[in-house]
Amino acid sequence: MHVTSRRFKDNVRGAVNDANLRQSLATMKTGFRVKRGLAVAALPEFEALREAGKAIKTHTLEHLDHYLEHFEARVLERGGHVHWAPDAETARRAVLDICRTHGAKTVTKGKSMVAEEIELNAFLEGHGIRPVETDLGEYIIQLRHELPSHIIAPAIHVRKSQVASTFRESHPQFPADRPLEEPRELLDEARTVLREHFLGADVGITGANFLVAETGSSVIVTNEGNGDLTQLLPRVHIVVTSIEKVVPTLEDTGTLLRLLARSATGQIMSSYTTVSTGPRRPDDPDGPDHFHVVLLDNGRSRLLGGEFQDVLRCIRCAACINHCPVYGAVGGHAYGSVYPGPIGSVLTPGLASLEESASLPNASTLCGRCEEVCPMKIPLPRMLRHWREQEFARHLTPARTRWGLRAWAFAARRPWLYRLGTGLAGRLLSRLGRGRGRLARLPLAGGWTQVRDLPVPPPGGTFMARYKRGETR
């Protein structure tokens, strides 16, 4: 998993000055959030479903090996194949081998975050196979050579005028003066172009929202229908997915489906929920002749049985991302990981390494909104704190921060010194900011005063001093 989170601070600087991005992120607040709120309010059983969903996932994770083996057995019974992949390289190789066996030149792809995680497109291209993303958002960013900036709305950072210029560049087959101002026109053009790809592809790759152990099925949830055309038209359907997607039964899938669409887009049910089981049957008029499932671990099993196990309950609805004030300010690319936002800040250090991604658990105000809206009740803020603790314990925290924390700890353990220090500092600050109540500049605190004023304490001493004098109620 390619992670560039070390550059987080520089990325943030770029992001907050990007006017296009600001506009895109503003739409998210009125879109996803409002719709989710309405959908949740309309279902009195939502809270009970959250508890039920959490229980299902927890139960499954505790018996993950058993359910995966059961899933595998059902897939084989139905004539499909299962490829176990401990790491990204094994998963990519498995996909390439299947493509080569079938002489594939073009591969259509439904949206898959696991495929992003293992950087499948670059790998296939490097081996002479052309992957074509078919989800509209993924298609747009593939043409723009960008990474997704959101797990369910990958092109959320792109304005429609940018889509138009990308299409003009990438689709020279259409008249140069065609109108491309409206979303409708852009969508129709993409629909026309991608139809040809759907019909011509040799292999179709989708992800999976759920794997059903009971039946050996993979389940995808989509709105566009691209995942369906991707898996129905080519001769080969490959599901690229990860081990924690398995759930025991169809009923369990139903419980999670009731949570997923509402939490993601505020829909009661997405347009298409597709349950795919094995290759086509002898008397089926259509469907793929071959069915493969690539099961990726890539660090997930390591998270079991420990303080980060709960993150594996995630159903990738993106509610935490949509409600995160940090994501809302900087967008997805700043995180430098395919999984942005609160879920990404917990997952990325677990799947890659804390060394590469220590900025991410710190990119949070710990406001708690993510946990509030998480349909799986994942305690994201607590896990962000766990990563911060590990960062400190493993000496990954920058020297200045460590020095500062040590100085603070020294004083905090000596109340007389702490009181003396805060009293002096308070008096000094209120003198410096006299009359204005705030400071625009302060030596050693440039990081703060660069973008906002520092409020100064009112004269009259610290809270404790005034409390002792009886000035407070």
Place this chain on the structure above:
Amino acid sequence: MADSSRETVLNGIRTALRRGPVSESVRRELDGRLADHPASVVPSIARGGRDALVARFIAQAEASAATVARVAPDGVAAAVADLVRRHNLPARVAVAADPRLDDLDADGVLTVDRRGTPAPDDLVGVSHAVAGIAETGTLMMASGPASPSTLNMLPDTHIVVVRATDVAGGLEDAWDRLRALSTDGLPRTVHFITGPSRTGDIEQTLQLGAHGPRRLHVILVDDGPDALGQ
């Protein structure tokens, strides 16, 4: 190589969970859960009497931007013809090879171009659903000789016939019907369709008709109040 990858993943899971393969008694318990497939929380919108469920199915399907026409059992062909006229669609249709859709061209308005899988340029497809789901206004389509899955996706306009007696309450009822339907595992592709295809990928502006159908029309056949197995 493949086998060792399998063992690596499974052993990784067991090591992290600090145990070996699940014991015989746990295995029996888990397999029991799989065999019983217990339902969990079933929302109240998934329950109700026949009339309430049919009414909810219609309301939810319409809320998902599908249209619903309620017709008598002998009114399907006329309803399809009416849709074609009202929406200015070509009168040439691709029809699933379901015997319940055999007589669509009887009155001469429609031309049935094809039975079975659609050609890429077929604009109107007609299929028959296994069930409707009242909770969400969803159509359940199961692949098989009488129901090609590509017909659900390729044509611009998808017309789906569903019987009122096949309108189920919630997803749980749908799973049960699916299990009853299949003798040898699930059908290859089961589509749960809720409204026409859509996308919000350009500036989060909702557009109907992404890669699948732009329009979804449901023809609900009133096949008698007594036949519902609820």
